[in-house]
Amino acid sequence: MSDSHYYQSLAKSMMFTIILVSIAPLVLIVLIAGHQYGAAYEEKVTAHLRELVLKHDQSVDYYLEEKVEEIRVLAEVFNVNRLRDPRELEALHDALVRGHGNDFVDLGLVNSEGIQEAYAGPYRLQGVDYSEAEWFRMARERTVYVSDVGPGLRGVPHFTIALRIKEAGRDWFLRTTLDFIAFNKLVEDIRIGQTGLAYIINKKAEFQTTPNRDMTGEVSFLQRFVKGMDSNGERVWGRAAITTETNPATGKEMIFVTSPIKNGDWLMVFQQDTDDAYAALNRTRNLALVVLLLGTLAITIMAYLMSRRMARKVEKADSAKEIMNEQVIEAGKLASVGELAAGIAHEINNPVAIMVEEAGWIQDLLEEGLKVDDNEREVQRALNQIRTQGTRCKGITHKLLSFARKTDPTVKFFCLNELVREIVELSEQRAKYANVIIETSLADTIAQVQASPSEMQQVFLNLVNNAIDAMDPGGGNLDIMTRLDGDDVAISFADTGCGIPEANLSRIFDPFFTTKPVGQGTGLGLSIIYGIINRMDGTIAVQSTVDVGTTFTIRLPAVKEAEGGACEIRLNKEDTA
Numbered sequence: 001m002s003d004s005h006y007y008q009s010l011a012k013s014m015m016f017t018i019i020l021v022s023i024a025p026l027v028l029i030v031l032i033a034g035h036q037y038g039a040a041y042e043e044k045v046t047a048h049l050r051e052l053v054l055k056h057d058q059s060v061d062y063y064l065e066e067k068v069e070e071i072r073v074l075a076e077v078f079n080v081n082r083l084r085d086p087r088e089l090e091a092l093h094d095a096l097v098r099g100h101g102n103d104f105v106d107l108g109l110v111n112s113e114g115i116q117e118a119y120a121g122p123y124r125l126q127g128v129d130y131s132e133a134e135w136f137r138m139a140r141e142r143t144v145y146v147s148d149v150g151p152g153l154r155g156v157p158h159f160t161i162a163l164r165i166k167e168a169g170r171d172w173f174l175r176t177t178l179d180f181i182a183f184n185k186l187v188e189d190i191r192i193g194q195t196g197l198a199y200i201i202n203k204k205a206e207f208q209t210t211p212n213r214d215m216t217g218e219v220s221f222l223q224r225f226v227k228g229m230d231s232n233g234e235r236v237w238g239r240a241a242i243t244t245e246t247n248p249a250t251g252k253e254m255i256f257v258t259s260p261i262k263n264g265d266w267l268m269v270f271q272q273d274t275d276d277a278y279a280a281l282n283r284t285r286n287l288a289l290v291v292l293l294l295g296t297l298a299i300t301i302m303a304y305l306m307s308r309r310m311a312r313k314v315e316k317a318d319s320a321k322e323i324m325n326e327q328v329i330e331a332g333k334l335a336s337v338g339e340l341a342a343g344i345a346h347e348i349n350n351p352v353a354i355m356v357e358e359a360g361w362i363q364d365l366l367e368e369g370l371k372v373d374d375n376e377r378e379v380q381r382a383l384n385q386i387r388t389q390g391t392r393c394k395g396i397t398h399k400l401l402s403f404a405r406k407t408d409p410t411v412k413f414f415c416l417n418e419l420v421r422e423i424v425e426l427s428e429q430r431a432k433y434a435n436v437i438i439e440t441s442l443a444d445t446i447a448q449v450q451a452s453p454s455e456m457q458q459v460f461l462n463l464v465n466n467a468i469d470a471m472d473p474g475g476g477n478l479d480i481m482t483r484l485d486g487d488d489v490a491i492s493f494a495d496t497g498c499g500i501p502e503a504n505l506s507r508i509f510d511p512f513f514t515t516k517p518v519g520q521g522t523g524l525g526l527s528i529i530y531g532i533i534n535r536m537d538g539t540i541a542v543q544s545t546v547d548v549g550t551t552f553t554i555r556l557p558a559v560k561e562a563e564g565g566a567c568e569i570r571l572n573k574e575d576t577a
Contacts, residue, residue, distance in 0.1 A: 080109070114131025203265065
């Protein structure tokens with residue numbers, strides 16, 4: 001993965017983490033608060049509807065009871081003879097109208113055969129036979145009976161209150177018709193929202209009031225509210241019972257509040273669409289959703305900006321760290337050059353001494369003259385020798401300068417065997433002074449690796465110098481071996497030095513850890529090696545036994561032949577610069 005992809009991935013990871021950590025509590029709070037608020041609001045709505053229906057339920061019952069009591073008072077104050085007098089009955093009706101408006105439409109006295117003997121009202125109902133009327137049959141069984149709403153003989157919706165009077169061993173029935181419009185208004189007043197409406201039905205699911213909208217298609221559905229009669233024919237209704245049903249006629253979910261009135265003969269029903277009943281709750285939820293979405297958007301934008309900013313800071317810090325690592329590597333290189341200095345100086349001193357000696361010999365020959373004996377041929381030989389030793393010094397200094405030059409981190413394809421040969425040549429003089437014999441065992445069929453040649457040069461030279469230090473002053477053997485190990489190229493440095501104590505093995509790659517005396521080691525060499533090998537996707541391992549020796553083994557991924565070419569290609573001088 002390239003550096004740009006790495007930092008983009010890091011920014012995305014930080015962004016998603018910030019979003020998750022920030023939004024999760026927000027969503028949790030919204031869900032919990034929304035659930036609690038929704039439950040409380042629904043409970044408040046249902047409680048309000050129950051209270052409203054109970055209030056109107058009581059109003060309707062009170063209205064009917066009031067009318068019944070007024071008729072009962074008339075029956076107690078006036079005897080049948082007075083009630084049979086049309087003028088007396090007319091006067092009573094006029095008094096009721098003056099006291100209660102148009103609630104009492106008419107007033108009549110019916111004998112035991114069902115014939116209305118006296119009548120006061122706007123219709124011509126004198127002498128009408130009610131013997132087949134349901135209210136008459138029910139009134140004979142009860143003392144007071146309030147009928148269902150129906151058109152009756154007059155063809156206008158109304159309902160009747162009938163009171164049975166016993167006088168002189170004969171039954172008489174004082175009846176009155178109540179104004180339907182006034183009664184209907186009691187129920188019409190229950191209006192909540194846009195869809196809330198109330199109505200009254202009887203045990204046959206027949207409307208006793210007029211709903212505010214056409215409900216013809218819902219009659220069959222309403223019959224479910226009038227089922228469940230007990231053996232005595234009395235309605236089993238709860239007081240202000242609330243249910244939520246899906247109305248098949250409209251396909252909408254609705255709230256129904258039902259409550260019995262008129263001793264269970266009628267049922268008051270209030271219905272309202274749930275969307276309408278919970279409109280404020282739905283608006284609040286929508287607002288909360290909008291706030292949540294806006295909050296999520298704001299968090300996402302901030303997370304994006306912050307993650308990019310943090311990724312840039314990390315990239316800058318990594319760049320600074322990389323620069324520092326390069327400086328540390330350069331410092332390690334200089335330290336290695338210092339360790340090589342003595343051997344390099346001796347190696348250069350020999351050819352220089354030869355050149356000085358040959359130059360003096362040429363001077364002596366020139367003083368004798370070139371024509372004496374073989375002086376000209378001898379001068380030519382001395383010059384050739386000076387040229388040869390100069391070339392030798394140039395090669396030595398080139399290797400030293402090549403190594404000391406600033407590290408080039410460019411990754412290339414190259415063969416480790418070539419690099420090992422150069423490091424051995426560069427370290428040969430120092431090893432000779434330390435009585436160390438360097439032997440190499442390089443595989444012929446080794447694959448190429450993809451790495452930085454100059455950095456790998458630093459790795460190998462550090463390991464060789466460490467091995468020589470471990471065998472100083474007694475000397476020993478250093479074996480360098482390369483081989484193909486599966487998909488990796490392995491190179492090992494095995495010395496016969498003092499070894500590393502087991503307690504120190506886990507710390508040898510830590511920066512500034514060293515077992516050398518003060519002033520002789522920085523503790524950065526192995527740390528630098530570890531960092532370089534890691535960057536090349538390789539591994540480094542160590543095995544050591546005190547007083548026996550130490551082996552460092554490096555493994556680097558082998559390059560396929562199609563990618564890197566054959567390993568016979570020799571390393572250019574520039575590749576180790």
